[in-house]
Amino acid sequence: MESILQIIDLSIGYRQRKNIKVVAKEINVDLNKGELVCLLGPNGAGKSTLMRTISGGQKPLAGQVLLGDQVIHNLSAKQLAKKLSLVLTERVHAGMLTAYEVVALGRYPHTNWTGKLSSQDHQLIQWSIEMAGATDLAEGVLSELSDGERQKIMVARALAQEPELMILDEVTAFLDLPRRVEIMQLLRKLAHSAGKAILLSTHDMDLALRSADRIWLLPKGGKLHVGAPEDLVLNGSFEQAFKSEGVSFNKFSGAFQMQQASEKAAHLIGEGESAAWTRRALEREGFTIQDSADLTIEILIEQGQPRWRVSEGAWFQEFETIYQLISGIREGLSELPQN
Amino acid sequence: MEKTLSSPIHTSKSHPRLSSHSRIFLFPILIIGVILFFLLELGIGAVHIPISGVVSALLGLEGVDSTWIKIINELRLPRTIAATIGGAALGTAGLQLQTLFKNPLAGPWALGLTAGAQLGVAIVVTSAVVVGSSFLENFEILGNLSIVAGAMLGCVLVLLLIVAISRKVSTITLLIFGLMLGYLAQGLISVILHFTNESQAKIFSGWNDGSFAGVYWEHFPILLPLTIIGLIIGWLMAKPLNALLLGENYARSLGISVRNTRMITLGSAVLLAAPVTAYCGPILFLGMIMPHLARGIFNTSDHKILLPAVMLLGSLIALAADLVVHLPWERHFLHLNAVNALIGAPVVMWVILKNKRMRGFEL
Numbered sequence: 001m002e003s004i005l006q007i008i009d010l011s012i013g014y015r016q017r018k019n020i021k022v023v024a025k026e027i028n029v030d031l032n033k034g035e036l037v038c039l040l041g042p043n044g045a046g047k048s049t050l051m052r053t054i055s056g057g058q059k060p061l062a063g064q065v066l067l068g069d070q071v072i073h074n075l076s077a078k079q080l081a082k083k084l085s086l087v088l089t090e091r092v093h094a095g096m097l098t099a100y101e102v103v104a105l106g107r108y109p110h111t112n113w114t115g116k117l118s119s120q121d122h123q124l125i126q127w128s129i130e131m132a133g134a135t136d137l138a139e140g141v142l143s144e145l146s147d148g149e150r151q152k153i154m155v156a157r158a159l160a161q162e163p164e165l166m167i168l169d170e171v172t173a174f175l176d177l178p179r180r181v182e183i184m185q186l187l188r189k190l191a192h193s194a195g196k197a198i199l200l201s202t203h204d205m206d207l208a209l210r211s212a213d214r215i216w217l218l219p220k221g222g223k224l225h226v227g228a229p230e231d232l233v234l235n236g237s238f239e240q241a242f243k244s245e246g247v248s249f250n251k252f253s254g255a256f257q258m259q260q261a262s263e264k265a266a267h268l269i270g271e272g273e274s275a276a277w278t279r280r281a282l283e284r285e286g287f288t289i290q291d292s293a294d295l296t297i298e299i300l301i302e303q304g305q306p307r308w309r310v311s312e313g314a315w316f317q318e319f320e321t322i323y324q325l326i327s328g329i330r331e332g333l334s335e336l337p338q339n
Numbered sequence: 340m341e342k343t344l345s346s347p348i349h350t351s352k353s354h355p356r357l358s359s360h361s362r363i364f365l366f367p368i369l370i371i372g373v374i375l376f377f378l379l380e381l382g383i384g385a386v387h388i389p390i391s392g393v394v395s396a397l398l399g400l401e402g403v404d405s406t407w408i409k410i411i412n413e414l415r416l417p418r419t420i421a422a423t424i425g426g427a428a429l430g431t432a433g434l435q436l437q438t439l440f441k442n443p444l445a446g447p448w449a450l451g452l453t454a455g456a457q458l459g460v461a462i463v464v465t466s467a468v469v470v471g472s473s474f475l476e477n478f479e480i481l482g483n484l485s486i487v488a489g490a491m492l493g494c495v496l497v498l499l500l501i502v503a504i505s506r507k508v509s510t511i512t513l514l515i516f517g518l519m520l521g522y523l524a525q526g527l528i529s530v531i532l533h534f535t536n537e538s539q540a541k542i543f544s545g546w547n548d549g550s551f552a553g554v555y556w557e558h559f560p561i562l563l564p565l566t567i568i569g570l571i572i573g574w575l576m577a578k579p580l581n582a583l584l585l586g587e588n589y590a591r592s593l594g595i596s597v598r599n600t601r602m603i604t605l606g607s608a609v610l611l612a613a614p615v616t617a618y619c620g621p622i623l624f625l626g627m628i629m630p631h632l633a634r635g636i637f638n639t640s641d642h643k644i645l646l647p648a649v650m651l652l653g654s655l656i657a658l659a660a661d662l663v664v665h666l667p668w669e670r671h672f673l674h675l676n677a678v679n680a681l682i683g684a685p686v687v688m689w690v691i692l693k694n695k696r697m698r699g700f701e702l
Contacts, residue, residue, distance in 0.1 A: 076594075079594075082594075093586075
């Protein structure tokens with residue numbers, strides 16, 4: 001694979017007079033063409049510092065960031081703008097500019113001082129808008145679009161800049177879940193079909209695990225872990241990085257859950273989606289699912305409708321919904337003699 | 340392999356124009372309007388001169404009443420040219436300041452630049468008295484230059500102050516701050532005037548009130564080049580100003596030196612606001628409202644359209660306002676700023692009330 005970004009022995013942090021505050025060090029990683037990489041990490045681990053250093057906004061303490069075969073921090077702002085484009089968290093208020101005009105500003109580094117666009121420029125702008133799935137939005141005024149639509153336009157703008165590398169900083173922060181999924185789908189498409197290298201920092205671990213080709217995981221004070229999302233789950237890197245009291249990482253679901261002293265156990269009989277969601281509800285209630293448990297919950301499917309039958313010894317009861325099931329178990333267990 | 344889209348594939352041949360919503364066709368109408376008001380300004384006044392007479396006098400044709408020629412050349416033409424370039428200059432400065440400070444209420448007067456320029460002139464004139472030399476009276480060009488230099492220095496100092504606080508305060512606070520600077524400058528000027536004599540004070544015609552009528556032919560060798568340089572620099576900066584609409588971080592990511600863009604544009608705003616203020620006194624409202632009228636009329640934020648639009652609109656409105664001032668009123672004399680306020684204040688109120696969403700600014 002063709003490597004676009006190479007980070008060699010990078011130390012990041014701040015110089016304040018004589019004090020040097022190292023945020024992270026010995027970072028060695030690369031980013032390939034056509035790859036979507038998500039940068040994850042707990043707050044305060046230095047994600048923003050790393051993003052700023054990689055995008056040329058901050059000088060490294062040591063080491064190098066190579067874009068192609070050039071050191072990023074030696075490039076002029078104008079040269080850099082032709083190779084690297086940014087999408088940021090901040091909401092853009094672009095006056096009365098239309099979405100099309102905003103995307104057209106992506107051509108800024110490629111046009112002369114008048115900013116005049118050639119028909120090739122217009123084609124590229126149009127293509128960027130189509131790739132971003134924003135054709136319907138192009139004629140609208142940017143400030144009148146929703147947050148999600150606006151970010152799509154900003155992605156299209158970054159694409160119109162014809163970069164080798166796109167860096168996106170917390171771009172999904174303001175968006176609701178469907179919009180977040182949509183943006184991630186879009187970024188996957190841009191990486192895989194348009195061959196862009198994309199680096200995205202995010203707090204949305206679940207979505208990152210599902211969408212990223214690779215994860216860069218930056219734990220507090222530690223070294224950067226790199227790998228496919230699944231590798232990092234299996235080797236325990238996630239657990240390590242986000243370790244905190246009262247929360248544990250569930251390797252099966254790939255999500256964090258509340259740690260509860262779980263003495264309660266249940267045996268779940270059933271298959272498919274109803275079983276999966278019943279399992280979730282039980283886990284929320286603090287049950288571990290074990291075949292050996294006395295409390296048995298069986299999912300009975302009749303005419304496509306699930307029912308839940310709970311039994312323990314001679315006691316049993318049936319429920320129509322998961323809500324009733326959970327309430328029933330709560331009441332039933334308190335009535336049952338505890339042993 | 341699925342089909343790769345690594346090169347742009349264009350499905351449709353037609354693409355929307357960059358400014359598909361803007362109404363570029365209005366430019367000729369504006370130009371005609373400016374010419375019309377220019378001629379009306381020359382014709383209308385205590386002595387009425389028909390437009391045909393004005394045109395003949397301008398073209399130097401034979402058979403024009405010599406009194407008319409005198410009135411036009413010595414009284415009305417300097418005033419009319421001053422209004423034309425003054426309006427264009429203030430409108431442009433207003434647009435530059437609004438974009439740079441991301442503030443729809445910015446303008447040379449509203450941010451105190453006008454006041455700074457006035458104060459600068461007052462200090463130059465007074466210190467000339469204190470020094471005891473009468474060089475301002477004796478060497479006209481030198482005196483003119485130092486007055487304009489004083490205006491620019493005052494303007495720059497106020498700008499530095501505004502730049503320093505603009506990041507810390509809200510839009511409306513900045514406006515109030517700018518207006519207070521104006522009052523402060525007025526107060527200081529009154530104090531300073533105690534130290535000068537009457538003949539010196541006359542050099543600066545507009546201590547308290549703005550008027551294009553105080554501009555004479557001998558002022559143009561300085562006023563005209565400075566203003567034109569300011570306008571040209573302003574126009575050259577249209578592209579980075581457009582990118583700045585996305586905010587400084589995005590502008591930087593497009594390869595712009597935000598610092599340089601700010602410095603050059605503010606420098607241009609000083610070249611536009613200071614000389615006009617030095618010769619015409621404080622002209623209120625025009626700089627602040629012109630960008631709003633231009634955005635409203637042309638329906639765009641694209642500076643490549645807005646910059647020529649504020650220039651033309653500035654000239655047009657300044658000429659129209661000055662025309663109202665010089666209509667042959669029977670009873671008394673109208674002040675230019677009174678007319679400006681009648682046009683400007685409602686626009687500003689409308690901006691404050693309605694602007695929250697409409698122009699994409701945040702108040």
